[in-house]
Amino acid sequence: MDNFEAPDYYSLDDLFTVEQKLIRQAVRNFVKKEISPIIDDCCQRAEFPKHMVKKFGDLGVFGPFVPEQYGGGGLDYTSYGLMMQELERGDSGMRSTASVQGSLVMYPIYEFGSEAQKQKYLPKLASGEMLGCFGLTEPDYGSNPSGMITHFKDMGDHYLLNGAKMWISNSPLADVAVVWAKNEEGRVHALLVEKGIPGFTAPEIHKKWSLRASITGELVFDNVKVPKENMLPNVSGLSGPLRCLDSARYGIAWGAVGAAMDCYDTALRYAKERIQFEKPIASFQLIQKKLAEMITEITKAQLLCFRLGMLKDAGKATTAQISMAKRNNVNMALQVAREARQILGGNGITGDYSIMRHMMNLESVVTYEGTHDIHLLITGADITGISAFK
């Protein structure tokens, strides 16, 4: 039974609109009804609940910021953030599915695609009829995407694509992949590669200890003939994928707060019920210290998200501001998960509680979409004007 109650220590609810609160409540109820009852089992068996794709589409969590004419919700970024918070409160893998579809597939098609591409893909991606994935990271190029090897050649009537991508969420099941690859001049472009095209395979990556309910794989291109109309016409250079990552990282900053809130709520409830030395363990100073520090950090992260949402809605959020929020909030969630796990003692390691699952998931979240260290260096570069990694 999912009895989650969200902490709101600084009464942030007073600042959200009626619609934003309704949206959050709808996704929270959806998570309680559809995700919480099955997620432990999915993770234990390392199985992606495929039926969730259509349900996410029906609920409207895929690309909610895309205008309604393309099947999106036409919603603001604060609403998007609240959706990601609630989905990740359920499970980071479930949030990842929605983040990839919305921020890394629908966003680039909407921002950089032709009208025909928008009409063809966006409504089906929004409804969950199609699943998408995003190919940027390669086996040898993670934090340094500019070194990518995947490339394509102009063959007159098509592009010939070769290379491989790694750690791609949704890839084994995706109907379409947004693939970032270099042209003959070494300039990065995006190609839409559809499932089933000869030479294109997407093998699954097994044995993950993290994001076990989300499907992850590779993208392998062996002389793939990509129709010319499948190139996104309005993007060239690495700024394209980085803008997509800004949108996704923004969602992660909110999502991590959801995971932290779930760990805190579980630990608080447990500490008040668990009796040791004839009293609830919540009455001991060391437990209170843990809980008080958790709620303090969660509250700070909530405030960071709220302000970042305002900046994003005003079109003012910078890459560096998003990096700071992603880095801070994911790290915060990881620390909260670890402390919460300790409060639950041995029970904390079982699937009867969500904490260990969140903790293992967050080990991916702290690395993907810009590692914890790289985001620190983005802040460093932003304040000094000197890049430490280029």
Place this chain on the structure above:
Amino acid sequence: MKILVCISHVPDTTSKISFTDNNTKFNNAGVQYIIGPYDEYALSKAIDLREAGGGSVTVINVGEADTEPTIRKALAIGADDAIRVNAFPKDANFVAEQIAAVAKSNTYDLILMGRESIDFNGGMVHGMVAELLGLPSISPIMKLEINGTTATMSKEIEGGKEVVECNFPFVAGCQEPIAEWKIPNMRGIMSAKSKPLAVLEPVASEEVVKLLNFETPKPKGACKMIDPATPEQLFDLLRNEAKII
């Protein structure tokens, strides 16, 4: 088919209950409000009926402006329009008179609501509305099927169930499993913003109930264990300490 669904605006089930002003007012500081859960079953059923057979679903709430987010949620779930009677819902009789006044000036085939609200749990409004309108009232119903202008309903009774049939129009108090609660989708939430919400002033109503004060139940006392070898000790405690036998 025109359906009126009456919704109450009640504290969330996890709310901490306390009072202010010498225990005469509910303290709503920090309290989250929701659609009464039984009313939400009625709303879900109304939407199912409309989706199957056409018609319209209007929601009505007797409440001040702060109930509008709750009404918007009902619109997001799928009601077509809403009416708010602009008054504090001071007691069941007052609320029933307001609903009846609206129902008199509009013809509804069905008036549905929860079997009871979950704030005062009076369970009286459906009966009173029906009486004021001269209509049959059935509650609590767990199943409702429509055939033309006749409804067949299953009703919970002591030790079993009763199946009743009733022609339109009538008033019914609903409970689970009449329908499944619906989660509004994003499109529903956004379209709720532009659905009509009429605000009506209340009709005059005679005050028949006067609220004196509220009290919360006494906190649970410590549990006393009694040795099974001395059951007479239990009688002694019940008689002399608890003074209940």
